[in-house]
């Protein structure tokens with residue numbers, strides 16, 4: 468691992484964090500919040516050494532929670548993925564995925580009986596069902612006729628008071644059109660999204676477009692900004708803190724993205740560890756440092 472440390476004149480430099488310094492950082496924490504994609508795994512492949520490292524932390528009595536912007540799985544399904552990939556056993560209660568947190572947000576934000584129009588997958592629908600939030604079932608949608616006039620008069624559900632955007636492999640113009648028509652009803656129809664990640668890191672350095680691309684499309688059409696449930700917004704941390712007795716001064720956020728994981732950690736007063744195993748690269752860091760453009764992360768861990 469490497470740490471950023473202040474130098475005369477305020478310049479930060481990056482050096483390997485290991486041995487006593489690493490032990491001191493971990494020794495001072497009782498809770499670690501782990502991002503998932505790009506930190507624990509890429510796609511379905513666990514990152515080398517991650518499961519063993521978390522096993523040692525669990526054995527040392529640390530509380531491990533998982534905070535992922537990925538909305539494609541329920542808490543339950545993440546617990547199963549963690550077990551399948553050899554990580555220490557995690558109950559669903561320790562997993563804060565953006566699908567679960569979005570459902571929790573809408574349960575609080577929507578008036579009784581109001582429903583959500585969902586651009587997302589089965590996991591997002593399952594968490595909404597679990598939270599008791601009425602919603603239109605997601606899935607593929609065809610244009611309701613040959614002409615724009617048909618698209619502009621497709622039936623709308625009067626109960627809809629929110630458009631929720633998550634990772635949707637069936638995202639389409641037809642769904643974008645319906646989302647816009649609900650949002651044109653006015654500010655009483657909320658625009659909520661799970662996250663803005665523009666890419667999802669996969670095995671072997673591959674990547675696919677992330678939910679952020681879909682959110683941008685809806686925001687552009689609606690000329691409105693979505694409320695983002697996921698990192699870097701503090702809402703996800705607040706969900707963790709409402710479930711566990713968390714002391715930010717004794718909590719570490721471990722992530723692979725400066726602009727989501729590390730930024731949320733710093734906003735919430737946590738110690739932050741950046742792994743160079745996901746989206747943010749060492750080259751990117753060094754470039755930001757040279758241009759003095761970044762000061763919002765505290766630690767850097769090496770590949």
Ligand SMILES: C[C@H](OP(=O)(O)O)C(=O)O
Nearest residue numbers: 503504535536537664677
């Ligand atoms: C990449 C991100 O997930 P996370 O890194 O927050 O687990 C996402 O899947 O959009």
Ligand SMILES: [Mg+2]
Nearest residue numbers: 502504505723
């Ligand atoms: Mg990540």
